[in-house]
Amino acid sequence: MQTQYSCYQGDNRVMKKIVPxxxxxxxxxxxxxLFVLPKNSVSEAENRRLAxxxxxxxxxxxxxxxxxxxxxxxxxxFPFRDKLISAGDGLASALKHNFFRDGDGGxxxxxxxxxxxxxxxxxxxxxKAPEKPQEKLPEAAHVEVADEADYNRGGIIISGNRAxxxxxxxxxxxxxxxxxxxxxxxxxxxxxxxxLVVPTAVEFYSPVKYHTGMRSQKEALATLKTLFRKEIxxxxxxxxxxxxxxxxxxxxxxxxxxxxxxxxxxxxFCKAAGExxxxxxxxDSDICAYDFVGTLYRYTKSxxxxxxxxxxxxxxQPVVEWSTAFYSADMTxxxxxxxxxxxTGTSNKYLVFLGGDHxxxxxxxxxxxxxxLLIFKDSFGNALVPFLTNSYEEIFxxxxxxxKLSVSEFCAEHEINDIIVENYSFAISNGAILEGLANxxx
Numbered sequence: 001m002q003t004q005y006s007c008y009q010g011d012n013r014v015m016k017k018i019v020p021x022x023x024x025x026x027x028x029x030x031x032x033x034l035f036v037l038p039k040n041s042v043s044e045a046e047n048r049r050l051a052x053x054x055x056x057x058x059x060x061x062x063x064x065x066x067x068x069x070x071x072x073x074x075x076x077x078f079p080f081r082d083k084l085i086s087a088g089d090g091l092a093s094a095l096k097h098n099f100f101r102d103g104d105g106g107x108x109x110x111x112x113x114x115x116x117x118x119x120x121x122x123x124x125x126x127x128k129a130p131e132k133p134q135e136k137l138p139e140a141a142h143v144e145v146a147d148e149a150d151y152n153r154g155g156i157i158i159s160g161n162r163a164x165x166x167x168x169x170x171x172x173x174x175x176x177x178x179x180x181x182x183x184x185x186x187x188x189x190x191x192x193x194x195x196l197v198v199p200t201a202v203e204f205y206s207p208v209k210y211h212t213g214m215r216s217q218k219e220a221l222a223t224l225k226t227l228f229r230k231e232i233x234x235x236x237x238x239x240x241x242x243x244x245x246x247x248x249x250x251x252x253x254x255x256x257x258x259x260x261x262x263x264x265x266x267x268x269f270c271k272a273a274g275e276x277x278x279x280x281x282x283x284d285s286d287i288c289a290y291d292f293v294g295t296l297y298r299y300t301k302s303x304x305x306x307x308x309x310x311x312x313x314x315x316x317q318p319v320v321e322w323s324t325a326f327y328s329a330d331m332t333x334x335x336x337x338x339x340x341x342x343x344t345g346t347s348n349k350y351l352v353f354l355g356g357d358h359x360x361x362x363x364x365x366x367x368x369x370x371x372x373l374l375i376f377k378d379s380f381g382n383a384l385v386p387f388l389t390n391s392y393e394e395i396f397x398x399x400x401x402x403x404k405l406s407v408s409e410f411c412a413e414h415e416i417n418d419i420i421v422e423n424y425s426f427a428i429s430n431g432a433i434l435e436g437l438a439n440x441x442x
């Protein structure tokens with residue numbers, strides 16, 4: 001026994017030496033690779049610009065900005081980062097959809113009841129303002145859908161030549177998102193706050209069982225509307241997208257809407273804001289790519305999708321005077337960003353809209369009407385913002401996943417009139433977006 005114990009002790013001493021040496025070797029190799037491997041300026045997988053190496057000065061060292069900027073640079077340029085993100089996304093998708101799916105392909109839902117509370121300051125004896133005539137809403141376009149999907153794996157289905165993400169919701173998921181948007185409105189009671197949640201292609205083009213019951217985005221959005229404070233103005237993008245569903249409003253190989261889909265979001269916003277939208281035919285348009293295969297192809301590697309790629313249409317906005325972007329919401333670390341960007345050298349053609357996601361982007365138009373917009377958005381908002389330049393003198397575009405700001409202070413400093421909180425239906429449960437909105441409200 002003594003001999004065995006001594007051998008074990010010897011092995012243990014050797015391991016104590018090997019482990020730190022191996023760790024230091026791996027660390028040094030990672031640092032060497034960090035500075036030797038070529039760097040990308042844009043992450044196509046994340047649809048955003050990567051952080052640049054920060055400049056060093058006495059002020060930046062004292063304030064902590066250099067350290068913070070260096071940390072972002074190291075995080076953004078870690079060796080093999082895109083491959084690690086892709087692997088992580090795949091694992092997260094598998095876990096998520098296995099969690100949501102029950103034995104027969106349905107969805108297990110935590111039930112909840114919508115409160116019938118009438119809201120602050122309302123009662124049955126309140127005087128009613130005269131109602132203005134309601135505009136007749138367009139009817140949904142008729143679209144033929146298949147009885148069953150051709151492919152169903154990892155939360156993605158393919159029906160014909162179109163790939164789509166499967167949607168499902170819980171009541172408390174809607175409740176949690178509504179609380180975040182409500183808090184934004186409460187923080188800036190004198191600013192108009194609009195909520196725009198964008199439904200996805202699966203709602204209009206999938207076999208019926210994939211967009212009914214607790215998979216129905218129509219029902220989810222209707223429930224969400226009841227959870228907002230009465231001061232929040234909901235934007236009914238669903239109705240106008242449904243009416244245009246027989247048009248090219250969603251990509252087939254990518255999860256985003258097209259520029260024509262984003263126009264329907266702009267149209268719906270104008271109606272909610274009480275202004276007249278510019279007819280789509282009044283914009284000059286062009287095709288900037290005929291060979292776009294996007295995120296859903298990357299997940300499925302479907303030959304059907306690859307052999308039938310999307311095209312990317314853009315609508316020019318001559319009203320734009322200039323635009324720029326920043327690495328942080330305090331408007332430091334400025335770099336060039338265009339409302340419509342050149343995507344010649346990238347496979348992710350959706351980056352044509354704003355050049356992807358930025359912590360903060362500032363756009364100034366030729367409309368000297370004094371109106372200023374702050375929009376919190378996900379990547380769907382990138383295709384929407386160009387149309388909004390026709391309504392505002394100045395727009396501040398914020399990605400809540402990467403920008404840290406106080407909405408009350410920002411609105412006061414920049415004299416903001418309107419706020420749009422835009423997200424697509426899957427993003428309303430995104431942890432980083434929810435955290436960013438919650439932080440902005442404080």
